[in-house]
Amino acid sequence: MHKELVDLINSNIPEAKAVFNEATDPKADASITVEASSILKLASWLRTNDHMPFNVLQCISGVDYLEYMEVCYILAHFDLNTPRELILKVKLTDRVNPNLDSIVEVYPAADFQERECYDMFGVSFNNHPDHRRILCPDDWKGFPLRKDYVPAKDYNGMLVYPDNKMNFEDREFIVRQNMIKKAQEKASES
Amino acid sequence: MQDGVVLTTVDEFLNWGRKNSLWPMTFGLACCAIEMMATGAAKYDLERFGCGAFMATPRRADMMIVAGTVTLKMATRVKVLYEQMAEPKYVISMGSCSNKGGPYWQWGYHVLNGVDEVVPVDVYVPGCPPRPESLIEGVMTLQKKIANERLLRNKWVKHA
Numbered sequence: 001m002h003k004e005l006v007d008l009i010n011s012n013i014p015e016a017k018a019v020f021n022e023a024t025d026p027k028a029d030a031s032i033t034v035e036a037s038s039i040l041k042l043a044s045w046l047r048t049n050d051h052m053p054f055n056v057l058q059c060i061s062g063v064d065y066l067e068y069m070e071v072c073y074i075l076a077h078f079d080l081n082t083p084r085e086l087i088l089k090v091k092l093t094d095r096v097n098p099n100l101d102s103i104v105e106v107y108p109a110a111d112f113q114e115r116e117c118y119d120m121f122g123v124s125f126n127n128h129p130d131h132r133r134i135l136c137p138d139d140w141k142g143f144p145l146r147k148d149y150v151p152a153k154d155y156n157g158m159l160v161y162p163d164n165k166m167n168f169e170d171r172e173f174i175v176r177q178n179m180i181k182k183a184q185e186k187a188s189e190s
Numbered sequence: 191m192q193d194g195v196v197l198t199t200v201d202e203f204l205n206w207g208r209k210n211s212l213w214p215m216t217f218g219l220a221c222c223a224i225e226m227m228a229t230g231a232a233k234y235d236l237e238r239f240g241c242g243a244f245m246a247t248p249r250r251a252d253m254m255i256v257a258g259t260v261t262l263k264m265a266t267r268v269k270v271l272y273e274q275m276a277e278p279k280y281v282i283s284m285g286s287c288s289n290k291g292g293p294y295w296q297w298g299y300h301v302l303n304g305v306d307e308v309v310p311v312d313v314y315v316p317g318c319p320p321r322p323e324s325l326i327e328g329v330m331t332l333q334k335k336i337a338n339e340r341l342l343r344n345k346w347v348k349h350a
Binding site for chain 2: 155
């Protein structure tokens, strides 16, 4: 199904430059990678075309690969005869300030999903009707699900890690701190 | 005539009245709230201890049961709710999360490590989540605490 769809996308929207990603594992799913600049046009085509329409947006999520940021869309079509699901991936080369077109006007379900993606990964969506944080407080600093995120020491005077309640010599804690440090170094290199 | 006379101290009389009408606030933060609701419902029946009347406003409540994970975003609100309650007021911290952060105490970037960072806690109920029996035990512990109080010499009355 994915291979068929790649050909369809490339013939209808050539600027999307769709690439088919084979599933590397029998348990994994195949996916399609497209260009970030074409996402709005592609989404409206995917929703309205006659060959293979997708009328449901199930999920938008972000992935931090340290060298680049990736946004995944999971689209689906609930048809009794031919139910199908598509994993659409968009690679964003600017990791620090990723930027992408919003698809809210095509799929209204994208509203909260994009806000969550912005909240957790800092991906900003152009032309989003209500572009602010959804889970964290409005005055929160940083984007928590990025690999190089360091938890703040305090928030509005409340200590996140009070000294009298923490065991800073705990092995797992040190391992975690080292992981964050390594990720930060890697992010600053790239 | 003998049956009609009851002798007691003022303190004991006041404490007896207060400990048997502890009204909690309707207020749940996470999955512990489900156990709190079960405790309030017919099978475990918190009303037997006089604290089944869950009040929908902090101004009518005597006791706050912090049931669930206190995130940093919520901690500000918990503090405001506590300050809105009329004195004397009591806090039961229910479950591992509000006792000490629970599973988030080390990795959680967004969870307060124990609600006692923002409000004074009287009774800690351990468990994840605690069974209704545990919460009832916690309420009874608080009742014992209230029974030994001396309200008229209490800091709240002194400074009132």
